[in-house]
Amino acid sequence: MATAGHSNSYTTAALALTLAVVSISSAVSLYRWRRRGEDLEYRIKELDKSLGSTIDKSASERRGRVKAQQALREALTQSESHNLHHTLYPMRPIGTVQSCFSTRNGTPRQPLLVPLARACLIFDPALVPPASLEGLDEYSHCWILYVFHLNTDIEKLWRKPSQSRLKAKVRVPRLNGERKGVFATRSPHRPCPIGLTVAKVEEIQKHKVMLSGVDLVDGTPVLDIKPYLPYSDNIQGASVPNWVQEECSLAVASVSFSDTFSFSITSCWKLIEKKSLYGSADELKSLITQVLSWDIRSLSQRNKPQDTSDADSIVYHLVLEGLDVSYMIDNDCNILVQDVSLPNNLEDIARS
Numbered sequence: 001m002a003t004a005g006h007s008n009s010y011t012t013a014a015l016a017l018t019l020a021v022v023s024i025s026s027a028v029s030l031y032r033w034r035r036r037g038e039d040l041e042y043r044i045k046e047l048d049k050s051l052g053s054t055i056d057k058s059a060s061e062r063r064g065r066v067k068a069q070q071a072l073r074e075a076l077t078q079s080e081s082h083n084l085h086h087t088l089y090p091m092r093p094i095g096t097v098q099s100c101f102s103t104r105n106g107t108p109r110q111p112l113l114v115p116l117a118r119a120c121l122i123f124d125p126a127l128v129p130p131a132s133l134e135g136l137d138e139y140s141h142c143w144i145l146y147v148f149h150l151n152t153d154i155e156k157l158w159r160k161p162s163q164s165r166l167k168a169k170v171r172v173p174r175l176n177g178e179r180k181g182v183f184a185t186r187s188p189h190r191p192c193p194i195g196l197t198v199a200k201v202e203e204i205q206k207h208k209v210m211l212s213g214v215d216l217v218d219g220t221p222v223l224d225i226k227p228y229l230p231y232s233d234n235i236q237g238a239s240v241p242n243w244v245q246e247e248c249s250l251a252v253a254s255v256s257f258s259d260t261f262s263f264s265i266t267s268c269w270k271l272i273e274k275k276s277l278y279g280s281a282d283e284l285k286s287l288i289t290q291v292l293s294w295d296i297r298s299l300s301q302r303n304k305p306q307d308t309s310d311a312d313s314i315v316y317h318l319v320l321e322g323l324d325v326s327y328m329i330d331n332d333c334n335i336l337v338q339d340v341s342l343p344n345n346l347e348d349i350a351r352s
Contacts, residue, residue: 093221095123141228
């Protein structure tokens with residue numbers, strides 16, 4: 001009986017000890033949960049304070065930007081009223097054109113004259129996120145505002161404005177060099193060298209726009225693009241001078257190729273096909289045909305006195321997709337494309 005009593009005492013003591021341990025463990029766990037809850041509550045309060053501070057700073061910065069913009073507009077307005085030449089606006093290119101036209105020579109004088117003329121407009125991702133182009137592929141054409149960056153007078157016009165003078169009249173190719181007021185033409189040599197053109201939208205690729213029918217030289221800086229709207233941009237009943245309507249004044253009679261041209265363009269194609277805007281040598285040959293369907297020579301070249309016997313000996317050059325295309329044109333405006341090769345000196349060809 002005594003042994004049974006001792007056993008019961010031990011059991012009771014063990015149970016009491018177990019209950020004590022459980023109580024202590026529960027108390028410790030409860031304490032820890034309370035501490036975690038207090039820490040979490042403290043962190044939430046700190047985050048609320050930080051968020052409130054951030055919102056206040058953002059609102060303050062926004063108010064500051066609005067005030068700065070208002071001050072800038074007022075300053076520009078005052079500057080414009082005092083001195084137009086000192087007025088500056090915050091503009092910079094948002095993209096660059098990768099074009100099939102390697103030089104100014106051969107670049108069409110107007111858009112859509114060469115349907116196969118392709119270009120890739122590459123935007124600066126820091127300025128133009130891909131979302132900016134969403135919906136543009138729903139339009140067939142777009143307007144492009146750009147800079148005539150290869151003008152020979154660009155340095156004086158921008159870097160030395162005091163030494164530049166406005167050319168009131170410019171020579172018009174369609175009028176065989178007759179002069180017209182600069183604002184009655186689309187001459188690139190303007191007081192502010194900004195160009196406007198329209199192109200067909202072929203495809204959107206993230207921060208790139210594939211275009212066709214372009215009249216833009218490779219490397220052209222782009223300031224803005226806008227969708228073409230037929231209901232407002234196509235003005236019914238608009239009138240133009242008679243000389244503008246003479247579409248065929250610069251058209252050539254024919255374009256043919258030498259017997260060795262096919263071999264030359266096939267050989268060259270193997271060297272450029274990976275980076276070309278075109279899918280085959282035949283497609284590039286079609287581009288050459290379209291470009292040379294118009295007399296791309298300068299006024300001085302076309303008006304240069306020459307003997308009939310010497311006409312067939314003059315070789316002209318056109319650079320497309322980085323290839324030097326050599327051709328001749330007779331007095332009846334028949335063009336013979338002689339050869340195509342990799343250019344030795346692109347600058348010399350551009351001046352020819």
